[in-house]
Amino acid sequence: QEQLVESGGGLVQAGGSLRLSCASSERPFSGNAMGWFRRAPGKEREFVAAIVWSGPVTYYADSVKDRFIISRDKAKNTAYLQMNSLKPDDTAVYYCAAERGGGNLLYPQHYREWGQGTQVTVSA
Numbered sequence: 001q002e003q004l005v006e007s008g009g010g011l012v013q014a015g016g017s018l019r020l021s022c023a024s025s026e027r028p029f030s031g032n033a034m035g036w037f038r039r040a041p042g043k044e045r046e047f048v049a050a051i052v053w054s055g056p057v058t059y060y061a062d063s064v065k066d067r068f069i070i071s072r073d074k075a076k077n078t079a080y081l082q083m084n085s086l087k088p089d090d091t092a093v094y095y096c097a098a099e100r101g102g103g104n105l106l107y108p109q110h111y112r113e114w115g116q117g118t119q120v121t122v123s124a
Contacts, residue, residue: 003024003115004115019081019083020096029053038090051079
């Protein structure tokens, strides 16, 4: 079974940047898309961004549009989330997930595999 491994989280000051990576163990990755979700303490898991693997076509939550950039490297079977102008409200555990086709990329129930998550903490 495919495994997804996130990396790149950490502690950063407001206004700073971080880049998250999500590497698939599947060679090559055969899914339709990869997405990023996040869960802040006491809140529901929410959609952040998604990328259609063959496109690339991208989707963003309004809260991160113009600050975050999702991309993918097909040769490395890896998706990235470049996070700029970070705010304390971006503090959460970030998860990547693989979607296998046909689902609405904005909703977590359409994703089949999930990574273990990486913590992002933005200090004021």
